[in-house]
Amino acid sequence: MSSYDQASATIPEIKSESPRRVADCEAIIIGAGPYGLSAAAHLTAAGVKAKVFGKPMEFWAKRMPAGMLLRSPRVASNISDPHHAFTLDVYERSAGIQPEAPLPLETFVRYGQWFRRQFESGLDERNVKQVDRVGKRFAVTLEDGEVLSSNRVIVAAGIGPFQSVPAVFASLQESQVSHCYQGCDVQSFSGRRVAVIGAGQSALESAALLAEAGADVELIARIPVLRWIGQHPRLHRLGPISKLLYSQHDVGPAGISRLVAAPKLMRCLPMGLRDKIRKRAVRPAGSRWLPARLQRVKISTGRSIAKAVAAGPDVELSLDDGSRRVVDHVLLGTGYAVNIARYGFLSTQLVGEIELNDGYPELQTGFKSSVPGLHFIGANAARTFGPLLYFVAGTEFASTELASYVAANRTVR
Numbered sequence: 291m292s293s294y295d296q297a298s299a300t301i302p303e304i305k306s307e308s309p310r311r312v313a314d315c316e317a318i319i320i321g322a323g324p325y326g327l328s329a330a331a332h333l334t335a336a337g338v339k340a341k342v343f344g345k346p347m348e349f350w351a352k353r354m355p356a357g358m359l360l361r362s363p364r365v366a367s368n369i370s371d372p373h374h375a376f377t378l379d380v381y382e383r384s385a386g387i388q389p390e391a392p393l394p395l396e397t398f399v400r401y402g403q404w405f406r407r408q409f410e411s412g413l414d415e416r417n418v419k420q421v422d423r424v425g426k427r428f429a430v431t432l433e434d435g436e437v438l439s440s441n442r443v444i445v446a447a448g449i450g451p452f453q454s455v456p457a458v459f460a461s462l463q464e465s466q467v468s469h470c471y472q473g474c475d476v477q478s479f480s481g482r483r484v485a486v487i488g489a490g491q492s493a494l495e496s497a498a499l500l501a502e503a504g505a506d507v508e509l510i511a512r513i514p515v516l517r518w519i520g521q522h523p524r525l526h527r528l529g530p531i532s533k534l535l536y537s538q539h540d541v542g543p544a545g546i547s548r549l550v551a552a553p554k555l556m557r558c559l560p561m562g563l564r565d566k567i568r569k570r571a572v573r574p575a576g577s578r579w580l581p582a583r584l585q586r587v588k589i590s591t592g593r594s595i596a597k598a599v600a601a602g603p604d605v606e607l608s609l610d611d612g613s614r615r616v617v618d619h620v621l622l623g624t625g626y627a628v629n630i631a632r633y634g635f636l637s638t639q640l641v642g643e644i645e646l647n648d649g650y651p652e653l654q655t656g657f658k659s660s661v662p663g664l665h666f667i668g669a670n671a672a673r674t675f676g677p678l679l680y681f682v683a684g685t686e687f688a689s690t691e692l693a694s695y696v697a698a699n700r701t702v703r
Contacts, residue, residue, distance in 0.1 A: 315341055315440035317696060318430050320418045320635065322346040324369045325668040326446035327405055328685035330412050331371040332693035338700065340444075342413045343432070347402035349448050350395065355474040357499050359392040361491045361519070361577050362681055366539045367393050369405050370686035372693075376405050392579060422637045423661065441701045444657075444665045444692065447633055452626035452669075456487075459598050459620060466605045467598075467620040470496050474621065480504035482618040485607060486587075487595065489513050490574035493623020498583035500621070508588040508615065510607075515591060517575035539683040542571030549676070553687050556676030561647075564676065571677040574625075628669055640664075647673060656695025657688065663701075667692060 317333060319326045322344035333340040360367055368377045381401045382389050390397065406413055420431040421443055430438045453469040468474065470492040476499045486497040489511035497509045519540070537551035549556060550571050556564060590609075597608040598620065607615040629649030631641050645652040645660035650673035657665045667688040672679040679688060 317442040321446035328689040332689035335372040336697040346406040358395040366683035451632040476503040488623030494576035501586040553675035
């Protein structure tokens with residue numbers, strides 16, 4: 291995902307005689323990660339002229355710890371295209387790469403970039419600076435000042451701006467605290483003391499990578515006992531019964547996994563029940579292959595940080611049990627909280643017109659928001675369609691539904 295200029299800008303006025311106006315666009319997709327690339331493939335196949343803006347797979351390439359392995363199984367790591375012609379397996383065969391499980395981050399990034407090249411003509415690596423609604427259309431201003439006019443805008447910009455940073459760390463300098471989703475050069479922490487905060491996949495894997503790079507690492511988690519995905523392996527070895535309990539996406543525990551794999555059904559459930567299922571399916575947990583890699587990591591569970599202050603170049607942490615830690619750096623694996631108002635490219639006026647629920651847009655069929663022609667896919671849609679939309683596996687449902695809706699509701703000018 292790209293980073294966007296969050297400075298305010300004057301709402302552009304689109305006039306036919308404006309020298310900065312270019313040909314009209316039928317659909318503009320913001321974001322060139324898995325969801326944006328998949329949406330472009332499906333829309334193009336449906337005859338919709340869609341243009342994607344952003345640098346392909348940038349968030350995955352620059353904002354995730356180097357050396358990371360994907361949590362999702364291989365079958366759930368395919369970026370969807372309408373004919374299943376550009377799967378991970380196809381990429382690996384074409385590149386002469388031996389399949390691996392779990393999947394290395396570097397392979398997934400190269401796969402996404404290869405997927406993008408199959409649709410070269412529809413991608414523009416410039417970033418979108420601002421989106422405004424002008425009448426029944428959208429004015430999309432690019433980073434170089436060019437303004438496009440479009441019938442539809444599809445936001446597939448990912449989770450980059452949504453990093454969750456607990457207030458207790460607010461006084462620390464950037465050199466003293468960072469988030470897992472800011473990117474982490476683990477080798478640069480060799481010989482340094484690092485406290486990793488959190489109990490999810492990002493925190494656990496980051497702790498393992500740092501320790502393997504020679505850092506002195508302590509993982510501090512609020513939950514009393516660390517959780518591991520697939521803690522009941524016998525349930526996965528029951529043949530047809532296992533298929534009734536778990537979907538191939540492997541999101542959520544037995545039973546819930548099946549609900550999560552049915553986004554249309556999820557949308558029909560009451561919001562309260564939907565939220566319970568969503569939170570249970572993605573509660574902090576680590577992959578089964580991580581415990582063996584955490585042997586050199588000190589683990590403190592059932593503890594939270596009461597205070598964090600700078601002590602010269604060091605950081606002094608006071609825990610809720612009265613103990614203290616002095617470290618060189620704090621790495622936050624504290625997840626993210628969706629809030630589309632934090633997308634710098636959505637004008638304040640436009641955000642004010644979107645019906646929201648705790649930062650998530652309220653969505654209907656076709657991933658349409660309350661603003662006609664404005665759609666949100668990916669993590670932004672998880673409050674409506676369930677937690678499958680947090681994962682790459684959700685690209686198939688999202689892109690299929692989006693393309694079907696847009697193709698059936700095309701606007702002719």
